Amino acid sequence: xxxxxxPLGTVLDVLSAVCLGAGVLLAVxxxxxxxxxxxxxxxxxxxAKPQALGVVLVAIGVALAVRTPAAFGVVTLVVVFQxxxxxxxxxxxxxxxxxxxxVRPDLLLLDELGDLAPGEAPEGGxxxxxxxxxxxxxxxxxEPGDARPRT
Amino acid sequence: MSALATQLGVxxxxxxxxxxAGALLLAxxxxxxxxxxxxxxxxxRVVALDALVVVLVAGFGLHAAVTRSTATLPILVVxxxxxxxxxxxxxxxxxxxxx
Numbered sequence: 001x002x003x004x005x006x007p008l009g010t011v012l013d014v015l016s017a018v019c020l021g022a023g024v025l026l027a028v029x030x031x032x033x034x035x036x037x038x039x040x041x042x043x044x045x046x047x048a049k050p051q052a053l054g055v056v057l058v059a060i061g062v063a064l065a066v067r068t069p070a071a072f073g074v075v076t077l078v079v080v081f082q083x084x085x086x087x088x089x090x091x092x093x094x095x096x097x098x099x100x101x102x103v104r105p106d107l108l109l110l111d112e113l114g115d116l117a118p119g120e121a122p123e124g125g126x127x128x129x130x131x132x133x134x135x136x137x138x139x140x141x142x143e144p145g146d147a148r149p150r151t
Numbered sequence: 152m153s154a155l156a157t158q159l160g161v162x163x164x165x166x167x168x169x170x171x172a173g174a175l176l177l178a179x180x181x182x183x184x185x186x187x188x189x190x191x192x193x194x195x196r197v198v199a200l201d202a203l204v205v206v207l208v209a210g211f212g213l214h215a216a217v218t219r220s221t222a223t224l225p226i227l228v229v230x231x232x233x234x235x236x237x238x239x240x241x242x243x244x245x246x247x248x249x250x
Contacts, residue, residue: 034186
């Protein structure tokens, strides 16, 4: 399809520009957060938002501007990949940060994993759920499930 | 600014908007690269490079929308997949590194 399609084309172009502008602004806000925030987890929080919403907005903007079936297909692939992989990657980075003790405890309002590793909480690491946690639980005298904080 | 736009090959009524978006993306990439250089931990760098991937996706998407071409769209797929694999593998490496 050609770009010049009369009034409908103009409307689609304006919608595309709005979506692209919103996506670009989200990327800029995320970059400022990554630069300015004090902690790995807070930087991750700032950077993970446009990985889903910003990419979706940019993809909608591209699809509205290009308006070909091939562009729709590729853009749908990008959105599906990003929505599936971005939370997984962010979760793994956050878990690695907690396990290796790179989390600042003074910035945490609530550490729900702290009682799983007594003593030095972040450096001690978080026990694996499943078979690996059985002997670690045996080492500890008595810490049943009711020691966890309730919301 | 519109003279600069025509000099760069960006024409049309939205050329100033396109230049503004490009400048914002450039500033965002600068912030993110600064964080990736400063660190201090490898996980900070991973987070910063993930944000850089988002900036790159926005830039390529902007280019594709302005030129109305599908030539750069496969790069978006590749960027999405490579960013995921990179950050996950570095996160696993960092988890094993200090234990």
